[in-house]
Amino acid sequence: MGDDEYVECEDSTVPLPGSGPDTFRQPPTDTRQPWEPADRAQAAVDGATGPEPPAPPLCPNCRLPGERRPTYTGRHVLLEPIPPIPAHLVPAGHRWTIDTGAGIAWNRGLDEPPPGALCRIPHRLACPGLALDEIRPWAWLTSLREHNEAEAIRRSDEAGYPGRWPDAG
Numbered sequence: 001m002g003d004d005e006y007v008e009c010e011d012s013t014v015p016l017p018g019s020g021p022d023t024f025r026q027p028p029t030d031t032r033q034p035w036e037p038a039d040r041a042q043a044a045v046d047g048a049t050g051p052e053p054p055a056p057p058l059c060p061n062c063r064l065p066g067e068r069r070p071t072y073t074g075r076h077v078l079l080e081p082i083p084p085i086p087a088h089l090v091p092a093g094h095r096w097t098i099d100t101g102a103g104i105a106w107n108r109g110l111d112e113p114p115p116g117a118l119c120r121i122p123h124r125l126a127c128p129g130l131a132l133d134e135i136r137p138w139a140w141l142t143s144l145r146e147h148n149e150a151e152a153i154r155r156s157d158e159a160g161y162p163g164r165w166p167d168a169g
């Protein structure tokens with residue numbers, strides 16, 4: 001390798017924000033960050049639907065108090081204030097775990113719980129102010145039932161039968 005093959009690189013150091021002439025270009029602290037919509041969507045999927053502080057940790061449907069916990073999406077979840085229960089008894093998507101230390105709650109999603117795992121449940125599952133149709137604890141089963149209902153109607157229409165049985169009551 002000769003000296004003519006050596007290429008000198010320019011300094012690629014990027015200054016940290018907060019000092020220097022570009023400080024004025026920093027967005028205000030309350031500016032929405034690009035990941036916030038994804039976090040809000042995930043919070044809604046998880047069921048981290050508040051109520052958010054400074055509102056009291058009361059269920060908006062039945063006014064019973066819950067145990068409000070922060071989540072990693074920046075939103076809060078209202079948990080049922082009872083001791084942890086076996087995770088295999090709780091519908092998938094409603095199994096909440098609280099990390100020790102920071103006390104942040106997170107939803108295990110649809111993952112199979114490890115044997116013997118305990119979890120917390122959201123108050124929403126036990127809320128007396130909501131009907132099961134509103135809670136949809138077994139969302140995948142509800143979707144399957146809706147699919148099967150549509151399939152049954154389609155097949156009965158193809159066979160020339162009415163889609164639904166007449167109301168005889």
Ligand SMILES: [Zn+2]
Nearest residue numbers: 059061062127
């Ligand atoms: Zn409630």
